[in-house]
Amino acid sequence: MIIRPHRHWFLRLFAWHGSVLPGILFRLGLNLAMSLIAILCVGWYGSSGVKLTLAPFSLLGVSIAIFLGFRNSVCYARFTEARQLWGGLLIACRTLQRQALAICPHEVPRVTAMLLAFCYSMKHQLRRSDAREDLTRYLGDEAEIVLQRRAPTNYIELQLSQWLAEQRRQGNVSDMVYVSMDQSLNQLTQVLGGCERLASMPVPFAYGLLLHRTVYLFCSLLPFALVPDLHYMTPLVSVFISYTFLSLDTLAEELETPFGLANNHLPMDAMCRNIEVNLREMNNETLIPPAILPDARFRLV
Amino acid sequence: MIIRPHRHWFLRLFAWHGSVLPGILFRLGLNLAMSLIAILCVGWYGSSGVKLTLAPFSLLGVSIAIFLGFRNSVCYARFTEARQLWGGLLIACRTLQRQALAICPHEVPRVTAMLLAFCYSMKHQLRRSDAREDLTRYLGDEAEIVLQRRAPTNYIELQLSQWLAEQRRQGNVSDMVYVSMDQSLNQLTQVLGGCERLASMPVPFAYGLLLHRTVYLFCSLLPFALVPDLHYMTPLVSVFISYTFLSLDTLAEELETPFGLANNHLPMDAMCRNIEVNLREMNNETLIPPAILPDARFRLV
Amino acid sequence: MIIRPHRHWFLRLFAWHGSVLPGILFRLGLNLAMSLIAILCVGWYGSSGVKLTLAPFSLLGVSIAIFLGFRNSVCYARFTEARQLWGGLLIACRTLQRQALAICPHEVPRVTAMLLAFCYSMKHQLRRSDAREDLTRYLGDEAEIVLQRRAPTNYIELQLSQWLAEQRRQGNVSDMVYVSMDQSLNQLTQVLGGCERLASMPVPFAYGLLLHRTVYLFCSLLPFALVPDLHYMTPLVSVFISYTFLSLDTLAEELETPFGLANNHLPMDAMCRNIEVNLREMNNETLIPPAILPDARFRLV
């Protein structure tokens, strides 16, 4: 994620990091080339029967804007849901830690380790990266068993559940308190299930495809529709309109899959660390790792 | 469901599988034919008093785009709700399995079998397909009784509920734990009830009808409104605009009924298998079936 | 409710049942007459200073489309909420029945009768129809007492609650189980309260009025704005645009009050019957009434 770099409205106009501009620069260049071709052809163009006017493109442009607006809200809703689920993870971890501290204080270190392993394992599962290093830090040798599972994060939660059942069997927690802590475990299940759902189920492929195609065809034909009216101003206006439409298309595509490493994806490293800081501080531990801060390019991973 | 095949923006423009294009190709051909007729008629057309201009079509086109945007969000919301319900099914199954493992470990195989029977039965009920094979695998002879029921999935849940009541009667679970597990069963009821609601209650028929009609009439008249301005470019622009509108209409119709076997429907086979993998792994079973992967045409059923 | 009659895209263009067309045919006829008047007047019309052009109507038309889109989502949201509440009723009935079967099996017939009386009474209360026949079937002589109440459905739920309290007083259910079943009763209260809210509180009257008026005035003036450009094509385009706007206005109005007997209203008869089939099957009863199916005109009441 990019943390907003400049605050003054004027400087912000020229922000480079965090913009989607670098990713579409080549395509805008193509559009510029199309505009120059259109200016060169305009003489031959007007004399023949082949002509394009702006009116149908206006109708089409507004329609595409409406559908693009729909696609953006859909993709942004996925991003927001992902963020809320990770917010819910912090809440569930704090709650479980708080309950453990109140009910069975001597067992807290084990609970903390398992909660942190859960968070880091979920991060790696969603990013399809290697969880070995992080899991070994919290679980020791047990990490190997977790890593062989096809649903490793769920397995860690199962271990938490088994630990809780053991406490109940030993009479450390009553049925009432057991059920209450089990409901906090359910919140972990829901966060995990929700994130897996977002990761495994994209927006129907045909939506993105349809808009992707219409946006590109629209931008490619646009210079030829603008040139009879605007002549030498065609490149400026054509690239400007293309920038608006292509950016939104690209941004929506990025937000659709919020668990990656791109500029507008969730900073799961920083969020995992934040949960670790919170849980360790609740234990009155003294060696608490520092929070992860954005780098020089304002990126937070 | 189609799993996004190409990632590069340029190749994606020509994706064939997963597009709604094959389904509307014939109708785009009709539109092309209309455009050619319009070009042929344009001489006679201009001389008579019968003429169409683009301005009223622009007003109408934008209005249709707004209503189509509304219909799309409505249908997409149904698709999303269906997906969330199936996500909730995974969560409920994991929770029940986890609770069973913690409370009455020796009864777990029976719980797993009944949960899997519930999932597969719901899949077949929603698709109106034959559940015999799947149910026999999990329930044995009991499957015949289930298959005779008019609400088979609900009956399986009732058996789970009866099993839980039996555990309570035998004193294996306390009232507190009984109520907690009963609430997890309620989640199954809610998933089932939600899916049945989506399957039995379409978007009001008049909505789809109204937009279907206006979109088709609009696309049919469009060439005649474009031809005075665009002449030989009429077919290109007319087919392009028609493609945008017809695709969205077709896609919305497909998403309206998310439990079928079309390209953009839910991959319930893969989701049932995923639940099976999860539950079997939680039991430390060794014979776990492989996950279902998309086929060569990127389809996941 | 109309169950979608035709599936082929071409046949669907001419669907008659389930369309809102019959209801607005007279108004479209008026619009056609207006168009003919406009064509007759166009000579005198052009020579005088009195003229209408399409540009302001385009601005107004798009604005009305936006507001109409808003009104449609509002009314559709009411329809969806009504459907979800009835879906919640099925879920609550199944849950209560399931709990009764697990806890106090010998009392189940009485619970089933009261649950069914609740459903049918709610249906009649929402439709303001006579509940006598249905209530007598389930409650016998007690029906008379219910019918004299000003809040009959709530009274039936109170009887269920009294029955549950009686079971608790007799020691048949523990406090824990009592509270759990009482929460299922709360779901009935919420479904009832939600439906009563939808039935008693329309969308603010001024919204419908405002759009109703602007749509009609817009459609009436439209032919005069179209005629200078389109001449003999005016009737076709004017009636087409009017059809789109009037249909949506009429449909929104119908969806606003989802508990009636019109084409797009909820099929509460079929839903009550469905609940009855479910509950009776859960009791292993043998005399189960058939499901209600759509009639020859695809209507489901």
Next chain:
Amino acid sequence: MIIRPHRHWFLRLFAWHGSVLPGILFRLGLNLAMSLIAILCVGWYGSSGVKLTLAPFSLLGVSIAIFLGFRNSVCYARFTEARQLWGGLLIACRTLQRQALAICPHEVPRVTAMLLAFCYSMKHQLRRSDAREDLTRYLGDEAEIVLQRRAPTNYIELQLSQWLAEQRRQGNVSDMVYVSMDQSLNQLTQVLGGCERLASMPVPFAYGLLLHRTVYLFCSLLPFALVPDLHYMTPLVSVFISYTFLSLDTLAEELETPFGLANNHLPMDAMCRNIEVNLREMNNETLIPPAILPDARFRLV
């Protein structure tokens, strides 16, 4: 609130009560005057360099329509939430009454009185009107103590809570039942907190201001942009467009504060009475006040 007076589509065009028309008539008159000035000036107007055309107003009008649509959904969402909270109040009162009837029947009259006092006190708190009369009717001398409080409604709920705690202390209700009824009290807290939030926190002032200003400036300049095209038809079209935009602006403003006494505000008197009828009927009381009905102008307060 205005209960829909006419049902026939034709008569409804001329509804006067419940329309926002009376409130904006003066402003429409100003717009008419502007249009006449525009017609008088059009000769001088065309000859000088000062001219306005419709194209930029079309762009601006559609933009304002989009923002007005946004503001309307925001304000309508506040109205709907207010209505849902009051619906939740009926549900919470019924639930508490039902629980009291089941658990401690001899204490019910006191519970009913306190619940009704809660409802009426909330109504007066939200309308900033004098609650003395209503509170004295239900609480007797205790009303004076309530009236001196800065948060009177919350104080009444506290009394209910104290009564419940007293029952628990006397052993009339078990901890389990106490917690369950306490959760129903929480629903009252949530309804009260939600209504206070809506009443104390308007939509950000700048939103309303911005749209209010742009709508008025737009309507004032519109006649000058219409007159070159429409000439003598300017007043009709200008007043029509202004009516649409001003009505929606006014209506949104009214819905923003749903707890007042205007035409489109919530009928809290009728809703309080409805709760009273429900609770008294549940007690089998014989003296039940009649429901409040709309007056001759279709208003329900």
Next chain:
Amino acid sequence: MIIRPHRHWFLRLFAWHGSVLPGILFRLGLNLAMSLIAILCVGWYGSSGVKLTLAPFSLLGVSIAIFLGFRNSVCYARFTEARQLWGGLLIACRTLQRQALAICPHEVPRVTAMLLAFCYSMKHQLRRSDAREDLTRYLGDEAEIVLQRRAPTNYIELQLSQWLAEQRRQGNVSDMVYVSMDQSLNQLTQVLGGCERLASMPVPFAYGLLLHRTVYLFCSLLPFALVPDLHYMTPLVSVFISYTFLSLDTLAEELETPFGLANNHLPMDAMCRNIEVNLREMNNETLIPPAILPDARFRLV
């Protein structure tokens, strides 16, 4: 937050406080200068091939309006969620205080102090201001310990949780009541977690950047597109359109971060004081601080 200063529609047109106008006045001045340059250049402008027409700007303007509408609803949703979380804080505090008063009345002063410390600490954490003074008022010397924490508000809640666990260990509250009060503590965790989420996670930076840029470029080019049609009226229309677009862009940016001190941010001082008034009144305390009222410029902090 600005409390609406004028109520009459005419006076409200000229409201200065609470408007975003002061913040964009400089940018509107730039736009005015651009318009004057455009008028001066128009002679040379028409003769050369460099020309801009309104048609492409109309297409672009409507598209920007649609995307701006989307961004506004996104930012407003964040503002609303922030307000709802603070509303939830009042509800949770009232509930915990109510439960404490009912269960362990002699411990209430300590609970009140910790709840108020929680509220003020959260306010300072969200505004990144110094909490020393406020925390010392409620916690005395303990405040120093809290201030050294990296998650101070969470630490205060942990103290509340520890106090509750102590009550349970001493047998003052049963497991049942303990779990119920622990769930009210969960509400505090959720409010805190939700606010931290909103504060730490902005809307994806590229969204704001994209619209910021297109709005500014659009407004800068607009005068050159308007001048061929409007000539001397260009400055009026150009500044008017720019005002509408720039205001919405600025307002959305302000609402995106609802926890600051700007005009449209949440009045957290007043809300904290309101909670204090409520809790102290529930304790029957006599020294209750006055509510915070808007200042002479209608601002409420």
